[in-house]
Amino acid sequence: MTNKCEIKTIWLRSESRPTERRTPLLAAGAKELMDAGYNVVVERSENRIIGDHEFEAVGCRMVEAGGWTNPPADALILGLKELPEEPAVIKNPHILFAHAYKNQTGWKEMLMRFVKGGADLLDIEYMTRENGTRYVAFGYRAGYMGAALSLLHWFSTQSGGKSYLDETLTPFENADILDETIAKIGDGVKKPKILIIGAGGRCGHGAADICERHGAEITRWDSKDTVNIDRDAVSAHDIMINCAFVDSKIPPFIREKDIKPGTRLSIVADVGCDPFSDFNPVPIYNEPTTWDKAYIKVAGEGGKSVDLIAIDNLPSLLPRESSEEFAALMLPHLKVLRNRENEQPWTSAKVSFDEAVDRMKNS
DSSP states (O other): OOOOOOOOEEEEOOOSSTTOOOOSOOHHHHHHHHHTTOEEEEEOOSSSSSOHHHHHHTTOEEEOTTGGGSOOTTEEEEOSSOOOSOOSSOOSOEEEOOOOSSOOTTHHHHHHHHHHHTOOEEEGGGOBOTTSOBSSOOHHHHHHHHHHHHHHHHHHHTTSOOOGGGSOOOOOSSHHHHHHHHHHHHTTSOOOEEEEETTTSHHHHHHHHHHHHTTOEEEEEOGGGGSSOOHHHHHTSSEEEEOOOOOSOOOOSOOGGGOOTTOOOOEEEESSOOTTSTTOSOOSOSSOBOSSSOEEEEEOSTTOEEEEEOBTTGGGGSHHHHHHHHHHHHHHHHHTGGGGGGOHHHHHHHHHHHHHHHHHHHO
């Protein structure tokens, strides 16, 4: 049975992934939550783009990282990425991107931790309106950064030299510095022809914006263009960027057998990055790439290969803008958490959780 304790405390946890610098809550937002009657607890973090001192300055209670494993009963735990494997039983409701509703590896184990503790997992990805669109997402900056890395890789290798992505990636302090970096590396270099799949969504718009700014020729595809995929059209581009949100089994956008001599495609950026899901539309890799190794070569036929970029926390490479935009979208919904049984974003997330638990129990 789900724990129905009234939420009085919003507990911002420290992210366990070393490369995760984003935050779903800013200090100004924490102050607004306290003014609205919530207690706000913030775990200290050296990685978070917003310094501890900013939260302290507005009056948040500061605690050491990891305190979320033993919070008060009235606390809801707020975070972004995956939880550590312990504790095995979770008794407080959580808000995060769980990546557990599309049959990803370990999804049953993740859900069972909440079931055992009688707590709700409120997945940010499933905070949706009645028409299915999302209230809150990092999509724009994910597409933006996926395209940015593709451009950096393309421009820096066109002369046969070393790729910008061969060095360990570090976050850009702001979007202006990112733009300046791309422009410098791309000065005088041939501009790529880029296919963006899922071009109509937030993610696709982000990818298109930065590609246009740096002179790329863009082809935009949406769901209607992937019903019967023109494989030759895909291969006639230099770069393919997947920005599509996929929640069912569909024909893959590219297969290993499509990587063959005589084709133009040399870079694939999978912004969707869901290799552990049965619904993965880019089934040419088995695990995400990383900041240390941002791309891998995927071999096709006859010595042809493509460079695959598939980083699952792209917006964290632009953490300040990503956090500011996301936190502004999230804050109104955090304010109504005490009445979440009657608020559409939270009821939709709860329904999705309950449906996933039912699938788990019946599988």
